[in-house]
Every structure is written in C-alpha cells, then in structure tokens.
Amino acid sequence: MTDSIQTMEPQLSTWQRFLKSHFWHSFKIDRVAQLSFMIFLIYAFLAVFASFIAPFDPYDASQIDIMNSEIPPSWEEGGDELFLLGTDAQGRDMLSTILHGTRVSLTIGLCAVALQALLGIVIGLTAGYIGGRVDSFLMRVADIQLSFSTLMVAIIVLAVFQATFGTELYQQLAMIMLILVIGIAEWPQYARTIRASVLAEKKKEYVDAARVMGFGRLRIMFRHILPNTLSPILVISTVQIANAIISEASLSFLGLGMPVSQPSLGSLISSGFEYIFSGAWWITVIPGVVLIVLVLVMNLLGDWMRDVLNPKLYKG
Amino acid sequence: MEAQSNSLVQINDLYKRFSISGDFLDQLQFKGGKLVRHQEHVHAINGVSLEVMPGEALCVVGESGCGKSTVARTVMGLLTPTAGQVSYRGERIDNLSDKQMLPYRKKMQMIFQNPYASLNPRMTIMETLREPIRFHNPALTASEIRDKIHEVMFSVGVDPSWGERYSHEFSGGQRQRISIARALAVDPEFIVADEPISALDVSIQAQVLNLMMEAQEQRNLTYLFITHDLAVVEHFGTRVAVMYLGTVCELAPTKQLFSSPRHPYTQALMSAIPRLEDNRPDYIKLTGEVPTPVNLPSGCVFHGRCPHANERCKQEIPMLTLLSDGTRVACHGVEENRL
Amino acid sequence: MPLLEVSNLEVCFGLRSGAVKALRDVSFTLERGERLGVVGESGAGKSVLGFSILNLLSRPGHISAGSVRFEGKDLATLAPEELRSIRGNRISMIFQDPMMTLNPVLTIGVQMVECLKAHRKISTKDATYIALQKLKQVQMPSPETRLEQYPHELSGGMRQRIVIAIGLLLDPDIIIADEPTTALDVTIQAEIMDLMLNLCEQNNVALILITHDLGVVSQVSQRMLVMYAGRIIEQGPTKEIINDAQHPYTQGLMNALPQMAIPGQKLNQIKGTMPPLQRIPKGCSFNPRCEYVLEVCKHNLPAFTQSGNCQVACHLVAELNQEKLLVKEV
Numbered sequence: 001m002t003d004s005i006q007t008m009e010p011q012l013s014t015w016q017r018f019l020k021s022h023f024w025h026s027f028k029i030d031r032v033a034q035l036s037f038m039i040f041l042i043y044a045f046l047a048v049f050a051s052f053i054a055p056f057d058p059y060d061a062s063q064i065d066i067m068n069s070e071i072p073p074s075w076e077e078g079g080d081e082l083f084l085l086g087t088d089a090q091g092r093d094m095l096s097t098i099l100h101g102t103r104v105s106l107t108i109g110l111c112a113v114a115l116q117a118l119l120g121i122v123i124g125l126t127a128g129y130i131g132g133r134v135d136s137f138l139m140r141v142a143d144i145q146l147s148f149s150t151l152m153v154a155i156i157v158l159a160v161f162q163a164t165f166g167t168e169l170y171q172q173l174a175m176i177m178l179i180l181v182i183g184i185a186e187w188p189q190y191a192r193t194i195r196a197s198v199l200a201e202k203k204k205e206y207v208d209a210a211r212v213m214g215f216g217r218l219r220i221m222f223r224h225i226l227p228n229t230l231s232p233i234l235v236i237s238t239v240q241i242a243n244a245i246i247s248e249a250s251l252s253f254l255g256l257g258m259p260v261s262q263p264s265l266g267s268l269i270s271s272g273f274e275y276i277f278s279g280a281w282w283i284t285v286i287p288g289v290v291l292i293v294l295v296l297v298m299n300l301l302g303d304w305m306r307d308v309l310n311p312k313l314y315k316g
Numbered sequence: 317m318e319a320q321s322n323s324l325v326q327i328n329d330l331y332k333r334f335s336i337s338g339d340f341l342d343q344l345q346f347k348g349g350k351l352v353r354h355q356e357h358v359h360a361i362n363g364v365s366l367e368v369m370p371g372e373a374l375c376v377v378g379e380s381g382c383g384k385s386t387v388a389r390t391v392m393g394l395l396t397p398t399a400g401q402v403s404y405r406g407e408r409i410d411n412l413s414d415k416q417m418l419p420y421r422k423k424m425q426m427i428f429q430n431p432y433a434s435l436n437p438r439m440t441i442m443e444t445l446r447e448p449i450r451f452h453n454p455a456l457t458a459s460e461i462r463d464k465i466h467e468v469m470f471s472v473g474v475d476p477s478w479g480e481r482y483s484h485e486f487s488g489g490q491r492q493r494i495s496i497a498r499a500l501a502v503d504p505e506f507i508v509a510d511e512p513i514s515a516l517d518v519s520i521q522a523q524v525l526n527l528m529m530e531a532q533e534q535r536n537l538t539y540l541f542i543t544h545d546l547a548v549v550e551h552f553g554t555r556v557a558v559m560y561l562g563t564v565c566e567l568a569p570t571k572q573l574f575s576s577p578r579h580p581y582t583q584a585l586m587s588a589i590p591r592l593e594d595n596r597p598d599y600i601k602l603t604g605e606v607p608t609p610v611n612l613p614s615g616c617v618f619h620g621r622c623p624h625a626n627e628r629c630k631q632e633i634p635m636l637t638l639l640s641d642g643t644r645v646a647c648h649g650v651e652e653n654r655l
Numbered sequence: 656m657p658l659l660e661v662s663n664l665e666v667c668f669g670l671r672s673g674a675v676k677a678l679r680d681v682s683f684t685l686e687r688g689e690r691l692g693v694v695g696e697s698g699a700g701k702s703v704l705g706f707s708i709l710n711l712l713s714r715p716g717h718i719s720a721g722s723v724r725f726e727g728k729d730l731a732t733l734a735p736e737e738l739r740s741i742r743g744n745r746i747s748m749i750f751q752d753p754m755m756t757l758n759p760v761l762t763i764g765v766q767m768v769e770c771l772k773a774h775r776k777i778s779t780k781d782a783t784y785i786a787l788q789k790l791k792q793v794q795m796p797s798p799e800t801r802l803e804q805y806p807h808e809l810s811g812g813m814r815q816r817i818v819i820a821i822g823l824l825l826d827p828d829i830i831i832a833d834e835p836t837t838a839l840d841v842t843i844q845a846e847i848m849d850l851m852l853n854l855c856e857q858n859n860v861a862l863i864l865i866t867h868d869l870g871v872v873s874q875v876s877q878r879m880l881v882m883y884a885g886r887i888i889e890q891g892p893t894k895e896i897i898n899d900a901q902h903p904y905t906q907g908l909m910n911a912l913p914q915m916a917i918p919g920q921k922l923n924q925i926k927g928t929m930p931p932l933q934r935i936p937k938g939c940s941f942n943p944r945c946e947y948v949l950e951v952c953k954h955n956l957p958a959f960t961q962s963g964n965c966q967v968a969c970h971l972v973a974e975l976n977q978e979k980l981l982v983k984e985v
Contacts, residue, residue: 025671136339205434209498212392213448214421216414227438379840487928517696517929518867522911522922529921544840551913551922570918588845590870591914592897599845605796605810606840 026308033304036297043294047103054096055082059262066091070280086282088268089275090260097263098287104264105291108178109245113237115183116244120190121233125221127191128198139195142188150185150247157181158256171259178257182247186240193236197229231309238302242295249291265291323367324506324538325391325424330364330400332386333357336610359609360386362562362617363400365636368506373532373539375553375570377546377585381609383562384542388510391540392426393417404506422452425499427528429511431491435483441494442479445469445501452502464501471534472497472527489520493527500531508540513548525552546589550574558582561609561617564636568643578645580622580655616648624649656727657684658828658861659708664721664731666700666707668932675932677703677716679885687828688859690852692876692893694869694908698929699882701865705833707731708863709742725829744774747822751834753814756821757806763817764802767824774825789820793850812843816850823854830855833865848875869909873897881905884929884940891965901967904941939970947971 018024027033046053056063069091071080085094127138158177162170170177201207202225210220249266251257253273258264260271265287272283337343337356345354361383368374376384389395391402393409402410409420428434435444445465449456456464466476472493483491492512499507509528513521525548531537541552549556549570556573558566558581566579577583580600587599602621607613616634619625626648634646649655666678678700685691695701706712708723710730723730725746730738742748750756758766767786768779777785783802790798793816806814815835822830832851836844852875855862864875872879872893879896881889881904889902900906907925909915916922927944930936936943942952951970959966960973 205428205430206436208389208394209426209428209434209495210436211394212421212424212426213451213502214414214418215447215451224436228436230438379842489928518869518908519696519911519925520928522913522924523926525913526921526924546841547913551916551918584842588841590841590845590848590868590874592870592873592909592912599849601846602842605813606843 023308026304030304032300036300036304039293039297040301043102043106043297046099047106050099050103054093054099055084056093056096058092058097058100064091070275070283072280073282073286076282085286086280088272088283089280094282094286097268098265098290101263101265101268101287102290102294104175104258104262105245105248105266105294108175108182108248108264109241111179112182112186112244112248113240115179116187116190116240117233117237119184119187121194121226123187124191124194125198125226128195129202129217129221129225135195138191142191145185146188148185150182151250153185154178154181154247154251155254155256158251162256171261174258174262178248178251182244185247186243189240190233190236193232194229197232198225201225201228235302235306235309238298238305242298242302245291245298246295265294322369324370324405325368325540326401326403326406327364327366327387327391328401328403330361330387330390330402331359331398332361332383332390332395333359333398356610359562359612361390362612364559364562364564366557366564366567368538368540369554370505370538371536372554373541373552375541375543375549375556376559377543377549377556378559379544379585379606381561381606382559383609384544384559385510386562387559388426388508388540388542392424392508393420422502423504424506424508425502425504427492427495427499427507427509427512430515431488431495432515434495435491435498437483440480440482441469441474441486444483444494445479445498448498449501468497468501469494471500471531487520488516489523492516492520492524496524496527496531500535503535504537506538506540508542510542511544512541514543514545521548528552546586547591558585561607561612563617563646564644565618565646566643567636567645572641572643576641576643578639578643578650578655579618579647580624580649581618584621616646624655658687658689658726659685660722660724661708662722662724664704664707664723665719666703666712667717667719669715669717672933676719677885677932678707681721681885681887683880683887683890685829685861685863688855688861689878690855690862690864690876692872692879693863693865693882694867694872694879695882696867696908696929698884698932700885701867701882702833704882705748705831705863705865708831709746709748710738711742711748740774743770743827744825745827746829746831747825747827749815749818749822749830749832749835751837753811753818754806756818757814759806761805762802763804763806763809767802767821770821770824785824786820789823790817792823792854793817793820795820812839812847815839815843815847819847819851819854823858823860826858827860829861829863831863831865834867835864836871837866837868844871851875869897869912881908884935885932886940886968888941888968889965891963895963895965899963901962901965901972902941902969903945903947903971907944907946939968949974 051057069087069089071083071087072078073086074081074084083093083095085098087093088097123138127135158181161177207220207224210224248257248264249269252264252266253270255270258267260267263271268287269284269291272280276284334357335355336358337354343353343355345352364387366374376387378384386395390397397410401408404420404424409417442465445468446461449461449464465479469476469479474490474493474497483494486494512528513524516524529552532539543549553570555567555569557564558579560581566573566577566582573582574586577586584600584602604621607617607620613620615631616622616625616629619629622629628648632648634648634651636644636646637651638644639650647655662682664678664681665676668675668677681704693701693704703716707718708730710718712718718731721731725741730741764783764786768782771777771782771785786802787798790801795801795813795816809817835851836847839847848871851862854860864872866872876893878891879893880887881896881902883904889896889900889905896905900909910923911925913922925944930940938954939952939957942948945952949970955970957968957970957973959968960976962972962976
C-alpha cells in the first residue's frame with residue numbers, strides 16, 4: 001500500500017527548507033534587496049550599540065561644552081577631528097547624537113508597528129472570521145479611524161496632553177506617548193489587510209476540517225488561520241515601520257515629538273533648521289540624509305517582499 | 317418515515333437558502349418611485365429527506381449546483397438549515413451549540429474534495445494528526461498519542477516517518493490519504509465524503525476508493541458519499557440518491573438503480589457517462605438549459621429538460637413515492653405509469 | 656504528406672532547480688480529418704504537447720529539439736508573423752476553461768467579428784453573418800441574441816459552445832481541444848462531445864483531443880496516444896488499444912476504472928504515483944510501478960515495438976513478440 005519512497009524528496013530541516021525556498025532564492029538574485037537588507041542591518045547594529053560606538057554621550061550634560069557649538073564636519077574648513085560630523089548649536093557631537101537619534105527613531109518605529117500589528121491582527125481576525133455584524137461594526141470603526149489622518153490625531157492628542165499635564169511630564173513620557181499615538185492611529189491598515197486574507201483563507205477546506213473537528217473559534221483563528229496570513233503581515237510591517245518613522249520625524253519636526261534633550265532624527269532635523277541659513281547646514285542635512293536612507297531602505301525591502309510573497313505575482 | 321429508530325443519520329425535509337443580495341443597504345431598490353426591499357435567494361436544497369443506515373454507503377449523485385455538497389455540509393453542521401432537521405441516532409443535532417455538538421464531532425467526520433486546500437499548509441502532517449487526537453482525548457499520554465498517529469498513518473498507507481513533512485511535499489493522492497487519516501484519527505462511525513476523488517487522477521482514484529472501502533470493512537464505517545461520477549457510485553454505493561436542483565428525484569439500491577433507472581433524469585445521466593465502448597453512445601439528449609436555483613421552475617424542477625413532461629409536471633411538484641421494487645421516485649410520469 | 660507531423664519533439668522548462676524536460680522524443684502524425692486522442696494523467700505532458708504544437712509555450716518553457724511540421728512548415732522555427740497567420744486561422748485551440756478564450760468585457764459578437772477581421776479582409780456585416788452561421792452550427796439557441804451578450808451571462812456549457820464556434824470561425828484544418836469538457840457536467844459533456852464529433856466530420860477538420868478521460872477518447876477518436884512522464888508509451892487505433900492494450904500502464908489505467916471492477920470488490924489499482932519530472936527513474940519511466948518489471952526495464956529505455964497496428968514502448972511486449980516470432984519459425 002505504501003507509496004515507494006523514491007517519489008519523495010529527502011527530508012529537510014527547517015533551515016535547509018528555508019535555503020531552498022522561493023523567498024531565499026529571490027533574495028539571492030535581487031541586488032537591491034540584498035543591499036537594502038545590509039544597510040538595514042547596519043542601522044540596527046548602530047542603533048543597538050549606539051552607546052558603545054558613539055564617542056560622546058549626548059544625554060550627559062557634563063560632556064557638552066557650549067564653546068564647541070556649530071563646528072562644521074571634520075572635512076570642512078574649520079572642522080575639528082574630535083567631532084567627525086561636526087557639532088550642533090548646543091555643542092553636542094553630531095555623530096553621537098545621530099547614533100542615539102537613530103536608536104530612538106527605530107525604537108519608536110518598531111514598537112509603534114508592534115502595537116499596530118497587535119491591534120490590527122486581533123481586530124482583523126475577529127472581523128474576518130466572525131463576519132456579519134461584528135465585521136460591519138469593526139470595519140466601520142476602521143473607516144472612521146482612517147478618515148482622520150495620523151498626523152491630525154497625533155497633533156491633537158499630543159498637544160492636549162502637553163497643555164494638560166505640562167511640558168515636564170510630557171518630556172519624560174514622550175517616547176511612550178509617541179508609540180501609543182502612532183500605534184493606535186494606524187491599526188486599520190493592518191486590520192483591513194488581515195481581514196482580506198482571512199476572508200480568503202476562511203473559504204479553504206482546512207478551516208472546514210478544523211470546524212468539523214469541533215475546534216473552538218479562538219483555536220481556529222489563531223492556530224490555523226493566523227499562520228497562513230503571515231505573508232501579508234510581513235509585507236505591510238516593513239512599509240508600516242517606514243511610515244511610523246516618518247510620522248515620528250514629522251511630529252518631532254513640528255515640536256510635538258521627542259524633546260531636544262533626547263533627540264530623535266526628526267527633532268535633530270528640526271533643531272538645526274533655524275541655523276541652515278547661517279551656514280550650519282550639517283545640523284539639518286546629515287540627520288536628514290540618515291532618515292531618508294533608512295526610510296528608503298525599509299520601503300525597498302517592503303516592495304521586494306510584496307513581489308516575492310504575493311502569490312498572484314509569481315505563481316501565474 | 318418507517319424504520320426511524322434504525323437509521324444512523326436522518327435528514328428530514330431539509331431546506332437551505334443562501335441570500336445573494338448582500339446586506340440590508342444593498343437590498344434597497346427604487347421601484348416605481350418607491351423604496352422597496354428586494355431579496356434574492358439561491359434555493360440550494362428544497363425539501364430533502366434521506367436516511368443513512370448503519371454500515372451502508374449512501375451515495376448522493378448529481379450535477380454541479382444540484383445541492384449535493386450543501387446537503388453534506390448541513391449534515392456536518394458547517395451550515396445551519398433554513399428549515400428541516402438533521403438527527404444522529406434519533407437525536408436532533410442541527411440546532412446544537414458548538415459545545416453540545418462536541419461529542420458528535422468524534423462520531424461524524426468529513427473528507428473534502430480538494431486535497432490541496434484541506435490540509436493546513438503551515439502544519440506538518442504530525443501536527444495535523446496530533447491536534448484532533450489530543451483535543452478529543454485529553455487523557456492520552458504523549459506516547460499513546462504517537463502510537464495512535466502511527467496507527468492511522470499506517471492504515472492509510474502513509475509512512476509514519478514522513479510525519480515531520482509539510483503537506484506541499486506530498487502528491488494529491490498522498491494528501492487525500494492524509495486527510496482520510498485525519499478523519500479516522502478520532503475513530504468516527506460516520507464519514508461524509510464530499511467528492512473525495514474528483515480532483516485525483518484515474519490511477520490514484522482507484523487507490524483512494526480502495527482505501528475507503530478497506531477502512532469501511534475494518535472500522536465498520538458508514539458513509540455519505542457525495543459525487544458527480546455515476547461510475548464510481550455503481551462500484552461504491554449501497555444505495556444511491558440522485559439529486560437535481562435541490563431535490564432528490566430517485567432513491568434506490570445501487571443494483572436496482574443501474575439495472576432499471578426510473579426517473580427520466582437518472583436515465584439521461586446514466587446514458588451520458590462516457591464508457592469504454594467502441595460504438596458511439598446513444599445517449600438521451602436533454603434539451604433546454606439547466607435552470608438556475610435562484611428562480612426555481614414551478615412544478616417538477618426537471619420539466620424544462622424532460623422529454624416526457626406534460627401539463628401536470630409544470631404545475632404540481634412530484635413527491636418521492638415508493639414503488640413495488642423498493643425504488644423511490646419523484647416523477648408524475650412514473651406514478652401515472654406513463655414511463 | 657501528413658497534415659501535421661511531429662517528430663522527436665522535446666520541450667524543456669528551465670527552472671532554478673535545473674532544466675526539466677516536460678516532453679521527450681514525442682513523434683506522431685495527423686492526417687486531414689483524423690481525430691486523435693491524447694490520454695494521460697496530470698503531469699504526463701499532454702497539455703504541454705498541445706501548447707507546443709502551436710509554439711504557444713511561454714517562458715521558461717521552450718522547444719529544445721525536434722520539429723512540428725504543418726503542411727511541411729516547421730512551426731517550431733517559423734517567424735512570429737507567419738505563426739500568427741496559422742494560429743487560430745489554420746489551427747485553433749479550445750481550452751478547458753472557456754474564459755481563457757473569451758474576453759469578459761466584450762460581447763460575443765464583437766469577439767467573433769474581431770477574430771474574423773484579424774485574419775481576413777471582410778466587412779463587419781459579412782463577419783457578423785459568418786459568426787451567426789457558426790453559432791447556428793454549434794446549435795446555439797437563439798444565436799442572434801447571443802451576439803449581443805457578454806460571456807458571464809451564459810452558462811458553462813453555452814460558453815464552451817461559443818468557444819467551439821470561435822474555434823471553427825476561420826474553417827481551420829486542425830482543432831486542438833485541451834480537456835474541453837472536464838469542467839462540465841456529464842449531460843452537458845455528452846452534448847458537447849457529440850457536437851464536436853459531428854462538426855469535425857462535417858467540415859473534415861482534424862481534431863487533437865487532449866483528455867484524461869479514457870471514456871471520452873474511446874468514443875471520439877480514431878487513433879490515440881497514451882502519454883506517461885513526458886513520453887508516448889503506446890499509440891495506435893483507439894479500438895485496438897481499448898480492447899487489447901499492450902503497455903502495462905495503459906492496461907492498469909483502464910483496469911482502474913470502476914466500471915472494470917465487480918461492484919463492491921476492490922478496484923484494480925496501479926501502485927505508486929507518476930514521478931515528478933525532476934526525478935524520472937532510469938530505464939523505462941514506468942518501471943517502479945510496473946507489475947511485470949524485468950531487469951532490463953531498470954536500465955534501458957524501451958524502443959517502440961510494433962504490435963498489431965499499435966506501437967508500444969515496452970521491453971516485455973518486445974520480448975513476447977520475439978518469442979512469438981521464434982515459435983513461428985520453429
């Protein structure tokens with residue numbers, strides 16, 4: 001009865017399976033994806049080890065000397081070799097500040113997206129699997145949420161918070177507030193994508209098979225359907241991280257984000273803005289370039305992943 | 317209905333409609349200057365009554381859209397009937413909650429049509445089989461569960477050493493064996509098979525059919541077998557129900573149905589099977605289009621394509637009536653001894 | 656000269672795991688007005704054969720060796736413009752899914768007229784007249800109204816009729832039908848097959864019917880090919896093969912049909928599954944599944960042996976023939 005084993009490929013470990021997968025193969029042949037991923041890894045490394053790599057601690061007031069303010073990058077005339085990328089208006093080393101700023105920006109981006117994903121997955125799964133009135137209600141809520149732009153919601157919430165509880169408290173809680181606001185403002189993106197793929201998965205017979213087995217709703221939703229919607233989650237996550245970083249930068253630029261004492265890339269750009277016409281371009285331009293490259297890399301990775309993981313594009 | 321107490325599964329005057337007009341706002345239409353609520357339904361099954369006897373294989377045959385899959389899914393509780401009842405050993409089961417239904421889930425299992433969609437692509441074969449066993453037998457130890465998995469895998473002819481593989485590594489026939497194994501894993505008495513072999517190649521179809529017959533012998537299973545392929549039915553079924561547009565038009569023991577089909581539709585269906593014969597077939601040509609289940613024809617649903625239809629067929633719905641030879645037919649022509 | 660002569664056709668698919676040969680050494684001929692059935696299970700290469708005759712393979716598939724001669728011209732090497740004048744015009748194709756041929760956003764009439772005007776210089780009025788005639792030929796009820804309808808307004812059987820009408824539009828010499836009735840119900844299938852048979856006979860059109868259904872082939876075709884793992888393993892007159900198949904695979908395929916078994920008894924199954932194209936066994940590709948496997952089957956590829964009017968690629972048949980000859984000589 002047993003089929004002869006020769007019709008089967010040899011058993012593979014998870015790692016070998018990954019190496020043979022379409023995902024890995026298309027990564028191997030795509031230079032743009034490789035380069036983007038490399039750059040992202042470098043960013044991640046620099047962000048994680050910022051406090052070891054940075055020559056100065058920008059949060060330590062004792063290391064800052066106001067006399068060192070607005071020193072241009074070391075290759076420019078008047079540059080100081082001590083400060084590779086120059087200093088800002090307060091005399092902080094730009095390199096160290098940018099490294100720490102990248103850390104702040106990435107942390108906010110990742111945490112905000114994690115929050116979005118959590119909300120979006122739970123709401124999207126519920127709406128898609130249960131359907132009916134629950135679905136209509138949740139999706140209308142999502143529509144309403146989407147009709148406010150993220151920035152509008154963020155500006156109102158953050159401004160109200162600042163006005164009510166004072167700037168002091170706000171500066172302490174800035175990072176958490178930003179994560180919460182950006183996280184809550186953009187869950188509908190996730191919820192919609194996941195709902196759509198849940199609706200597609202729900203029709204498949206393995207879900208019926210699980211229902212016939214008598215499994216409960218939660219088990220079917222999280223153990224059977226959720227793992228099959230991972231591809232779109234992955235795609236949307238990369239794009240959303242880029243979006244979250246931009247949102248944070250925009251808010252910081254508007255003065256509603258990270259305080260100057262704990263600068264993110266956005267607040268750095270903003271703090272240098274007033275000096276740009278006095279010739280101190282580096283305070284704005286260098287963090288700006290860092291931010292743009294980070295966002296670009298995330299978007300390129302997202303695009304590549306969408307091409308690879310969207311079965312409609314590659315299975316014909 | 318006679319012999320009520322003996323039947324394993326009883327389907328009583330079952331109706332199922334699906335709305336195809338969307339939600340409430342989509343249903344509103346302007347007609348003659350008035351806002352009217354307009355609803356359209358697909359009448360998938362219209363008054364089907366069937367009994368499945370213990371140990372038999374009751375085959376439900378029909379063409380696409382005749383409601384045979386809807387019957388299967390309603391019996392399994394995947395759909396709730398619009399009207400009518402489904403009973404298991406005399407207990408009504410169509411209105412039970414998920415929790416109340418749980419004991420029946422062990423006894424009733426289902427095999428699906430598409431072997432490429434019926435296994436979870438993110439689970440290994442081992443996980444697919446372990447989950448139901450553990451879920452329904454929480455008292456078993458890990459090694460007892462493993463023995464059980466090995467036993468069912470072995471009985472369907474899948475090497476237990478392939479357990480750590482994912483479903484996409486298997487061919488269609490092997491996947492269908494694995495879904496049979498999943499159904500058998502909870503030791504059911506009754507299995508609904510919804511076109512289990514129609515997605516498979518001829519040589520694999522034979523393997524899977526043999527496997528199902530073997531399992532029936534060894535485990536004393538009862539089947540409700542849904543198919544469009546009459547040739548398979550002749551081989552597999554104890555009794556056959558022929559469905560057309562949501563109604564049963566003929567119900568008879570297999571031998572009898574194949575030796576003397578009574579309903580004109582059954583006759584046409586049987587003559588249309590392509591067989592390995594040298595001469596060209598003299599099949600019964602049906603005229604006219606198959607009506608949609610949205611607007612059911614009045615009277616006998618088959619009258620539009622029936623060569624023997626008369627005025628009565630267009631107006632009066634024929635009932636399933638028992639003939640002297642044990643066949644049940646829903647046809648005015650047979651009743652009036654015209655056919 | 657035969658109408659179509661396929662010789663030593665080989666089709667390669669360049670995948671990242673390496674090149675895979677979907678067809679190997681496929682040779683057959685088709686005469687004017689002949690009906691040829693191509694039978695095989697999924698993965699046997701029968702659909703690829705249909706596509707490669709018209710050189711319709713899309714990347715990564717391509718014809719890597721052999722020729723497809725239509726009236727002496729090799730379609731495998733023909734210039735694209737010349738190929739276009741043959742596709743649809745002299746050789747037309749009918750697919751399993753009618754929506755592969757029909758455009759969902761154009762009416763039936765527009766599609767038929769467009770197809771005619773692409774190949775012939777005629778007025779819209781004349782083209783509409785021809786289209787109407789063809790719809791009548793395929794016994795389409797109320798053909799005039801059909802011209803104004805969109806494909807989605809018709810049932811599956813009606814759509815397949817339209818596709819057949821489009822296939823016949825330019826009076827082709829050959830129709831290649833790839834599983835034309837697989838998606839249809841048996842009663843509709845019987846109607847469509849009957850219709851195709853009659854139309855081919857009336858118009859003296861040659862038909863290549865690609866299907867997995869031995870029943871359909873036995874009723875429609877005069878000659879048939881049986882394919883397994885990219886090769887032809889048996890070919891000859893349909894009647895002869897159906898009544899007395901020589902190759903163990905063909906025998907197994909027919910014996911596996913439920914109608915060949917005693918009801919209630921086990922079916923005669925062929926063990927195992929067809930190997931994937933990447934891992935075709937050495938020697939005869941059927942040898943791991945064959946009941947009568949000989950040692951030679953595991954090493955050497957069998958050549959075609961003449962057996963009656965059939966050609967069979969099987970060592971066993973070759974050996975049995977040899978024995979018969981020896982017996983005669985003695």
